[in-house]
Amino acid sequence: MKCNNNKGLLNAITLCGTLLLGSCTKVPMEGSLAPDISYKNRKQYAISGLQQNIGNFQVSTSTLPLKFEIVEVRELTGKVTASLTENIPVVRFKEPIVGNETAAELLLKTDTVMTPAVSVNPFTGQLEILEGNKIPAGEYHFDIKVANNSGAKILKDALVIEFKELEVKSWSSGMLKQPEIERIGDAPNQIRFVGYLNNIPLSGDQIDFTKERSAGFKGTFINDTNDGEIWQVKFPVKESNTYCSWKITNPNGGAVSYLSENFNFVIGLPGNYVVRLYK
Structure with missing residues (x-):
């Protein structure tokens, strides 16, 4: 009888411990935004006026998909950054190209949209710089917001791009x-x-x-x-x-x-x- 009582007491203690542990442990939310997210090679170079895609984002253990947004751009010597948001006409194809179209037929298959000189691809995080931009030479610092279903984080100076007008x-x-x-x-x-x-x-x-x-x-x-x-x-x-x-x-x-x-x-x-x- 004594052994049975001890066994029952042990089972009761184990049950209470399990319940207590369960009440103290946080169940993780679906999705996560890793603390070490960043761009590889944060400092980059670009030539004003030319088309370029810049930025290789490292997601680490973050849950996909991620969404990107430019929050702020600064030029350290105080230059105005309006040229980065200036809209530039971009020709987009709205129908498949077969390959034997006349110039008139190609015109009917295209559309012109106004797009900022510099924008971030919301899905990849790459900065997309359009040809025809008028960005003066300077060093531009981009703060970029990264978000997923678990939250958001603003990366200050996520990318630093030095623009040159010629080289x-x-x-x-x-x-x-x-x-x-x-x-x-x-x-x-x-x-x-x-x-x-x-x-x-x-x-x-x-x-x-x-x-x-x-x-x-x-x-x-x-x-x-x-x-x-x-x-x-x-x-x-x-x-x-x-x-x-x-x-x-x-x-x-x-x-x-x-x-x-x-x-x-x-x-x-x-x-x-x-x-x-x-x-």
């Missing part, structure tokens, strides 16, 4: 030094190329861009002048492998030869530019 990407070793790009005005939309030979500026007819023009920047030749070769350009100028030839005249024999070098550059915002090339 020389590469240049061949035969050049004396890196090409230089200078913006000299808002209009007209053109580039004046100046070739330097041993640091002496040449007239426009002494440099040439005809070699492998299909691989170069897209523009319309205007004129050779005493201070360079002028091209009318539709901006932005996208990254392209551009060849330039220097016309060399042998003073002894009068023979003419061309020394060709290539360079790679981008210019995002419309304007009047000078590109200086050194040989």
